[in-house]
């Protein structure tokens with residue numbers, strides 16, 4: 037990897053790492069009597085750990101002249117591995133918190149870090165940002181280059197984005213164990229980590245813009261629209277929701293710029309659009325490249341992909357208030373959130389339909405190829421969870437589902453069924469391509485992973501639907517005297533069997549991911565075949581080989 | 587020039603663009619998409635007309651139905667209160683004996699009582715009211731402050747060692763820590779206690795030592811609260827030490843801890859969190875709790 041950098045670039049890498057380490061040292065010193073001190077130390081160690089191999093290879097031979105005539109895939113390769121690593125961590129944390137809900141006495145260490153409240157965000161951050169985020173960065177770099185026929189912009193910039201992003205994830209997760217959190221769901225990290233992410237994210241956007249500007253195709257492929265919406269909107273959401281004032285430069289704690297119901301609305305405007313632009317738009321970008329590629333079929337409808345893109349982008353931004361039905365939020369805001377959520381079903385289903393109709397003519401492949409089947413099932417779950425979401429956004433329905441496991445079931449129908457499945461499918465397509473192998477080491481193991489994942493998802497989602505509806509009904513059942521029939525503890529007792537089932541479903545899902553890791557590892561270790569001749573950027577000096585027609 | 591081609595499967599033209607092998611069909615958007623977009627938009631228009639919906643500077647469109655979720659809640663709460671008034675008034679005002687004679691009211695006690703107990707009391711006293719170390723077993727029906735319904739109602743109202751102004755106040759002194767008794771003296775009192783109480787569990791070889799001396803110390807130091815006969819004093823909330831029921835434990839180690847460090851349990855007050863009717867339901871409910879088969883549970 038370092039061999040592909042010139043000596044000058046290696047020196048620049050060292051300078052950047054030095055600056056990062058310096059920043060860590062300053063934070064560490066300023067915050068030495070605060071948990072912030074540990075994070076300063078972590079940043080220094082992280083930068084030093086990266087600087088060592090660069091230093092060691094500083095005088096290694098320079099890259100050959102023709103590096104510009106190949107795609108820049110090293111960051112994608114590392115991104116895939118990081119994504120799988122985070123998947124194992126995040127899913128394991130998921131199984132752990134699921135087990136804690138089923139058997140609370142499992143809190144075997146009497147120490148704050150081992151409590152449910154600290155483990156849970158380690159799960160959500162691990163899977164969403166660690167697993168999902170790395171997969172998005174890795175695939176977006178790949179898709180961007182292939183659909184632009186241009187090499188990624190910058191030599192260091194992609195590394196800065198990938199590694200800087202992982203530093204953010206590390207700060208987030210280690211912070212939770214130490215009790216560092218601003219208690220905003222999916223936006224838990226404190227001010228210094230948030231600021232760092234802004235820097236990384238701007239660099240990410242820059243890569244996208246610069247590479248697209250150099251593209252050799254007349255049109256920008258729709259996948260890139262989705263990836264760009266993901267990058268741009270997440271930046272806006274992240275900055276606004278995290279506006280806060282630190283107690284001091286030496287303390288991790290900061291206070292939000294918002295309070296009361298404004299704070300709640302800002303948070304769920306962020307929260308819902310994190311779902312929309314992180315967990316949906318980004319992964320739709322993934323789907324729009326890997327699904328037609330694997331199926332060997334043209335996209336069913338070009339127009340539908342454009343219309344759904346604008347539909348999703350426009351309507352999602354209004355929908356956040358459905359997370360705050362029946363709260364202190366004014367009624368009219370809830371009405372808007374609800375109606376836009378209902379309309380949102382149309383572009384969502386148009387996207388899911390576009391994906392499934394693309395498979396027409398390739399259903400045999402779906403039957404025989406577990407990789408493509410991962411993507412197909414993902415599209416089905418995407419349709420399912422968006423329908424469910426629009427339904428739950430209706431106030432009357434939400435009065436039953438809110439605060440119950442139904443929400444958790446919905447989340448995981450989307451997260452396991454859609455996000456994780458489309459990611460695994462894309463990774464199984466991508467690994468042989470990236471490491472120049474004929475195919476995955478074992479098609480049978482992909483098949484095993486597929487069934488474990490599907491079964492795990494179904495067990496998870498069905499048990500949470502049951503549990504959620506039972507819970508919701510128990511909380512609103514009255515006896516003849518007009519008093520509630522059940523105590524909260526009664527509903528907990530009723531949920532126990534479903535919690536056990538959910539933990540088992542999650543365990544299956546985790547085992548599938550472990551099988552996937554082994555398979556990927558064996559594939560990488562296997563024999564390579566030569567890279568196809570045409571898998572390279574268009575000649576730099578060549579004219580755009582297609583005339584911009586429309 | 588971009589070349590369009592015909593897709594053999596669908597018979598549709600492609601758009602002529604290609605990205606690394608990916609093409610797109612020029613399929614028009616299916617009609618259903620527009621139909622559903624129209625339907626959901628029409629629904630939204632209707633809903634905006636009926637409900638509070640769009641902001642207008644400092645105000646908002648009120649909607650034709652005049653709905654307002656804050657008023658809806660107050661109205662629903664009011665209706666529920668009126669519906670329950672039929673029995674809540676009686677529950678609040680009738681003497682306990684009369685309530686106990688009324689099957690309809692006693693049904694409310696057993697049904698609502700179970701739910702109220704589960705939501706408010708079970709966290710400390712256990713789902714069945716059987717308590718645990720430090721938290722009294724209510725089903726044993728052995729009362730620190732007295733077992734008349736009125737007394738229990740008062741305990742619920744003000745709590746024990748709580749933040750209520752009129753709280754019941756009880757404390758077992760830290761005889762060892764505060765230097766009132768030496769370790770050997772404490773050991774003798776414990777022998778004395780264990781010799782006079784029922785059900786003290788495993789016998790201990792030390793039980794035989796200092797029983798008499800312990801009796802003398804008891805009379806001097808403990809009897810003022812626990813009574814000459816060690817049967818407790820309800821006005822001070824001091825437990826009966828002979829009945830075999832131990833709040834913390836009757837083994838020598840636990841008793842030693844109790845005497846050395848003292849005890850002061852905490853029971854919250856419920857005057858602000860529960861209505862009078864609810865507190866009276868709970869009073870009757872706990873009086874009706876039955877001990878487990880074979881005596882007070884030890885769990």
Ligand code: HEM
Nearest residue numbers: 127130131133134160163164444447451455456542545546
């Ligand atoms: C092994 C598989 C998994 C298991 C066992 C699992 C388990 C759990 C559990 C027990 C919770 C807490 C629920 C509660 O507080 O009641 C949770 C929350 C959550 N999980 Fe997972 N999870 C898994 C995979 C995933 C994946 C792959 C994602 C995302 C890509 C994900 C995203 C989330 C989110 C967003 C929440 C928070 C939901 C909310 O607050 O409404 N999970 N998970």
Ligand code: HEM
Nearest residue numbers: 311315358359377380384422425426428429438447450451
């Ligand atoms: C049309 C699309 C969708 C709509 C209208 C929608 C709507 C909703 C609604 C109404 C809730 C429950 C809010 C509450 O009662 O607290 C919810 C929760 C959630 N949804 Fe969706 N949903 C959609 C798609 C998705 C997808 C595809 C995912 C993917 C992963 C997803 C992830 C989540 C998460 C993580 C939460 C939990 C948030 C929290 O409370 O922590 N949603 N969604």
